[in-house]
Amino acid sequence: MKELQHLNKYFKKYKWKLILGFFIVLVARIFAILTPKFSGDMINLVENYMSKGGDLSELKHNLLMTLLLLLGAALLSAFFTFLMRQMFIVVSRYMEADLKNEVYEQYQNLSLNFYKKNRTGDLMNRISEDVSKVRMYLGPAIMYGVTTFILFATVIPYMFYTAPELTLYVIIPLPILSVAIYQLSRLIHKRSTVVQQYLSHLSTFTQESFSGIGVIKAYGIEKQTYTNFEKLSITSRDKNLDLVKVQAFFFPLMIALIGVSNLLVIYIGGKKYIEGSIPDLGVIVEFLIYVNMLTWPVASVGWITSLVQQAEASQKRINEFLNEKPSIVNHTEQHTPIDGSIQFNKVSFTYEDTNITALKDVSFEVKKGETLAIIGKTGSGKSTILELIGRLYDTTGGSIEIDGTNITALNLKDLRNSIGYVPQEAFLFSDSIKENIKFGKKDATDAEVTEAAKNASVHDNIVDFTKGYDTVLGERGITLSGGQKQRVSIARAIIKDPQILLFDDSLSAVDTETEEEILENIKRIASDKTTILVSHRISSAKNADKIIILEEGQIIQRGTHNDLVNQEGYYQELYRKQLEEKEME
Numbered sequence: 123m124k125e126l127q128h129l130n131k132y133f134k135k136y137k138w139k140l141i142l143g144f145f146i147v148l149v150a151r152i153f154a155i156l157t158p159k160f161s162g163d164m165i166n167l168v169e170n171y172m173s174k175g176g177d178l179s180e181l182k183h184n185l186l187m188t189l190l191l192l193l194g195a196a197l198l199s200a201f202f203t204f205l206m207r208q209m210f211i212v213v214s215r216y217m218e219a220d221l222k223n224e225v226y227e228q229y230q231n232l233s234l235n236f237y238k239k240n241r242t243g244d245l246m247n248r249i250s251e252d253v254s255k256v257r258m259y260l261g262p263a264i265m266y267g268v269t270t271f272i273l274f275a276t277v278i279p280y281m282f283y284t285a286p287e288l289t290l291y292v293i294i295p296l297p298i299l300s301v302a303i304y305q306l307s308r309l310i311h312k313r314s315t316v317v318q319q320y321l322s323h324l325s326t327f328t329q330e331s332f333s334g335i336g337v338i339k340a341y342g343i344e345k346q347t348y349t350n351f352e353k354l355s356i357t358s359r360d361k362n363l364d365l366v367k368v369q370a371f372f373f374p375l376m377i378a379l380i381g382v383s384n385l386l387v388i389y390i391g392g393k394k395y396i397e398g399s400i401p402d403l404g405v406i407v408e409f410l411i412y413v414n415m416l417t418w419p420v421a422s423v424g425w426i427t428s429l430v431q432q433a434e435a436s437q438k439r440i441n442e443f444l445n446e447k448p449s450i451v452n453h454t455e456q457h458t459p460i461d462g463s464i465q466f467n468k469v470s471f472t473y474e475d476t477n478i479t480a481l482k483d484v485s486f487e488v489k490k491g492e493t494l495a496i497i498g499k500t501g502s503g504k505s506t507i508l509e510l511i512g513r514l515y516d517t518t519g520g521s522i523e524i525d526g527t528n529i530t531a532l533n534l535k536d537l538r539n540s541i542g543y544v545p546q547e548a549f550l551f552s553d554s555i556k557e558n559i560k561f562g563k564k565d566a567t568d569a570e571v572t573e574a575a576k577n578a579s580v581h582d583n584i585v586d587f588t589k590g591y592d593t594v595l596g597e598r599g600i601t602l603s604g605g606q607k608q609r610v611s612i613a614r615a616i617i618k619d620p621q622i623l624l625f626d627d628s629l630s631a632v633d634t635e636t637e638e639e640i641l642e643n644i645k646r647i648a649s650d651k652t653t654i655l656v657s658h659r660i661s662s663a664k665n666a667d668k669i670i671i672l673e674e675g676q677i678i679q680r681g682t683h684n685d686l687v688n689q690e691g692y693y694q695e696l697y698r699k700q701l702e703e704k705e706m707e
C-alpha cells in the first residue's frame with residue numbers, strides 16, 4: 123500500500139464528498155437489510171393464520187401494509203444506492219482527471235533527456251492505462267469496500283441475534299468463495315494483461331502499416347504484411363480464448379457457492395424449525411435472502427484485493443515518473459531580460475544516453491545583431507550547439523554566457539521566451555496553418571500571421587490553398603511539402619519576434635532562390651537580433667558575419683566567407699563543389 127499513499131492527497135481533497143458517501147452507503151444498507159425482514163414478517167403472518175386461524179381481512183390488511191413497507195424500503199435502498207454510486211464513482215473520475223493532469227504536468231517539466239530514455243508508448247500507457255487501473259482503486263474498490271464493510275457490520279450481527287447457530291453454518295462457505303474469487307481475479311488479471319499487450323502490438327502494427335502504406339505498396343509487400351498481421355491476430359485470438367476460459371468460471375463459481383449456502387439454510391434451518399429451536403418459518407426466508415445479499419460483497423472482497431494489488435503496481439510505475447527530477451532546473455524566479463549576445467567558453471558536451479561526445483572545447487562569440495553560420499559534416503555537433511543555447515541540455519564542460527551571465531543563472535522561462543528555434547525536422551500540429559504559426563505567439567493578429575508568412579516566403583503557397591490560412595494540416599488535413607513545412611516552421615519562429623533566432627538547417631528543402639529571399643527577409647527583421655544559422659550550404663552561410671566550421675565536435679576553421687574561401691580546408695572544398703554543381707544546373 124506504500125505506493126498508493128501518493129493518492130492520499132486526493133482523498134483529502136474530496137474528503138467531504140467521501141464522508142457523505144459513507145453515510146449514504148450506511149442508509150442504503152439499512153434499508154436493504156429491512157427488506158428480508160419484511161419478507162420474513164409476511165411469511166410469519168401467513169404461518170400464524172394457517173396454524174392459529176383468525177380474521178382473513180385483517181391478515182390481508184397486514185400483508186398489504188408489510189408489502190408496502192417492503193416496497194418502500196426497497197425503493198429507498200435503490201435510491202440511496204444510486205446516490206452512493208454518484209458519490210464514489212463521480213469522485214473517482216475527478217481524482218482520475220487530477221492524477222492525469224499531475225502526470226502530464228510532470229511530463230512537461232521533465233527534460234529532453236527523460237524522453238530519450240523512455241519510450242513514447244510507455245509514457246502514454248502510464249497516463250492512460252495505469253491511471254485507469256488506479257481509478258479502479260479510487261472508485262469501485264473503495265465503494266465496494268465500504269459497502270461490504272457496512273453490510274457485514276449490520277447484517278451478520280443481526281443474523282447472529284436472530285439465529286446464532288444457523289448463521290454460523292451459512293457463513294462458513296463465504297470465506298471459501300472470497301479466496302476462490304481472489305485467485306480467479308488474479309488469474310484473470312494476468313491473462314488480460316497478455317491480451318492487452320497483444321492488442322497494443324496489433325494497434326502499433328496496423329498504425330505503422332497504414333502510415334507506411336506508400337512504402338508497402340511501392341515494394342509490393344502487401345501479402346507479407348498481411349501474413350504478419352494474420353499471425354499476430356491469431357495469437358491475439360488465442361490469448362483472448364485463454365482469458366475467456368478463466369472468466370467463464372467466475373459466475374458458475376459464485377452460483378455454486380450461493381447454492382451451497384442456500385442448501386445449508388434450507389437443510390439446517392428446516393431441521394431446526396422441525397426441532398422447534400427456530401420459532402418461525404419466516405426466519406428461513408429471511409436468511410435465504412441475506413445469504414444471497416451477502417454473496418456479492420463476499421466475492422467482492424477477493425475482487426477488491428486483486429484490484430488494489432493491480433492499482434499498487436500501476437501507481438508504482440506512475441510514481442517512478444512522478445519522482446523523476448528534471449535535469450534542467452530553473453535557478454531563479456527573478457525576471458532576467460535577455461538582449462542576445464552569446465558566448466561559448468570551451469564548451470564540451472557528452473550525451474548521457476549514448477555517451478557520444480558531441481562537442482569538445484568549443485568557443486565562439488556572437489553579438490547582438492550579428493549572424494553566425496555553423497557549417498560541418500553530419501554528426502559534427504551543429505544541432506547540439508543550438509540545443510545547448512535553448513538549455514534543452516546543460517553543458518558537461520565549459521560555460522555558455524548570454525549577455526555576460528552564465529546561462530544557468532538566467533530565468534529559464536525568459537531564456538526560452540527570447541529564442542525562436544526552427545528545428546531540423548519541422549513539426550507541425552494537426553491544426554490549421556494559422557494556428558500552427560500562432561503557436562509562436564498566441565495572441566497574434568491575422569495581419570501578424572500574414573506578415574510572418576510573407577517573411578518566411580510561404581504566404582503565396584498558403585493563399586493558393588482553397589481554405590488559405592484555415593487549411594488543416596496533418597492526418598485528416600493536407601500534407602505540406604518538405605519545403606512548405608520548413609517555411610511554416612520559420613514563420614512560427616519569426617512571429618515570436620525573439621532576441622535570438624536559431625535555424626537548424628531549416629532551408630535545406632527549399633530552392634536556392636527562395637532561400638535567398640528568406641535570408642534577405644531574416645536579415646532585415648533580425649538586424650537587432652542574434653541569428654545562428656546551421657547549414658550544409660555555402661549559399662546560406664556566405665552573408666553571415668561569422669562562420670565556424672565544425673568537425674567531430676571541434677571548431678576546425680573560423681572567419682568570414684571571404685576569409686574561408688581563400689583558406690585551404692573544408693569550407694573552400696565545399697564552396698568549389700557547390701559552385702560546380704551550380705554551373706552544371
Ligand SMILES: Nc1ncnc2c1ncn2[C@@H]1O[C@H](COP(=O)(O)OP(=O)(O)OP(=O)(O)O)[C@@H](O)[C@H]1O
Nearest residue numbers: 238473475476478480499500501502503504505506
Ligand atoms: N539526443 C541525442 N542522444 C544521443 N546522442 C545524440 C543525440 N543527438 C545527437 N547525438 C549524437 O551527437 C553527435 C552530434 O549530433 P548533432 O545532431 O549535433 O550533429 P549535426 O552536426 O547537427 O548533424 P546533422 O548535420 O546530421 O544534423 C552525433 O554523433 C549524434 O549521433
